[in-house]
Amino acid sequence: DAKTTQPNSMESNEEEPVHLPCNHSTISGTDYIHWYRQLPSQGPEYVIHGLTSNVNNRMASLAIAEDRKSSTLILHRATLRDAAVYYCILRDGGSQGNLIFGKGTKLSVKP
Amino acid sequence: SAVISQKPSRDICQRGTSLTIQCQVDSQVTMMFWYRQQPGQSLTLIATANQGSEATYESGFVIDKFPISRPNLTFSTLTVSNMSPEDSSIYLCSALLTGTAGEAQYFGPGTRLLVL
Numbered sequence: 464d465a466k467t468t469q470p471n472s473m474e475s476n477e478e479e480p481v482h483l484p485c486n487h488s489t490i491s492g493t494d495y496i497h498w499y500r501q502l503p504s505q506g507p508e509y510v511i512h513g514l515t516s517n518v519n520n521r522m523a524s525l526a527i528a529e530d531r532k533s534s535t536l537i538l539h540r541a542t543l544r545d546a547a548v549y550y551c552i553l554r555d556g557g558s559q560g561n562l563i564f565g566k567g568t569k570l571s572v573k574p
Numbered sequence: 575s576a577v578i579s580q581k582p583s584r585d586i587c588q589r590g591t592s593l594t595i596q597c598q599v600d601s602q603v604t605m606m607f608w609y610r611q612q613p614g615q616s617l618t619l620i621a622t623a624n625q626g627s628e629a630t631y632e633s634g635f636v637i638d639k640f641p642i643s644r645p646n647l648t649f650s651t652l653t654v655s656n657m658s659p660e661d662s663s664i665y666l667c668s669a670l671l672t673g674t675a676g677e678a679q680y681f682g683p684g685t686r687l688l689v690l
């Protein structure tokens with residue numbers, strides 16, 4: 464699986480939008496972009512994933528650059544409960560392989 | 575989505591002993607995974623456990639140390655054998671499911687292990 468680069472940490476204010484960036488310049492054509500988050504003392508939680516088009520679900524939006532070399536996870540209105548480590552992971556859609564976790568971005572949300 | 579449970583949720587063990595961690599999924603899945611997360615670190619894959627075949631171990635992990643069972647499509651166990659303090663970690667199981675949005679991995683809450 465190709466490598467991703469994320470900032471180590473970010474801060475946000477409660478009720479404001481948060482944009483979490485991820486660079487994946489070596490992404491291949493069959494790699495899906497997955498986002499997971501890990502709340503304190505819990506297992507990772509699936510957030511969203513996409514291939515080429517932007518994706519929205521009840522948790523977040525995923526904006527994918529046209530060249531697919533970067534993506535941004537968007538939390539539209541951060542809450543204190545969104546404080547977590549967010550992982551951006553590439554996974555080959557042609558395989559049924561596991562996820563390879565990097566260090567992720569630790570998001571802090573201030574009241 | 576899926577509900578994945580693990581038992582025990584935490585344990586304190588003496589060195590040289592073994593601990594078996596159970597993972598139960600509320601739906602049938604082909605692929606399950608076992609990860610380790612050491613304090614303050616990210617997750618590291620230990621092995622992939624497919625029902626009906628031997629587990630596939632990642633580099634640095636061996637079957638004698640981490641034997642895995644996968645008796646059916648909803649259950650798996652990971653044993654941490656002959657434990658040492660270096661095995662103190664969180665152990666997480668995960669299952670690959672296919673839903674309306676495609677494939678995604680779902681994780682259990684983890685088993686917190688402290689080896690004295």
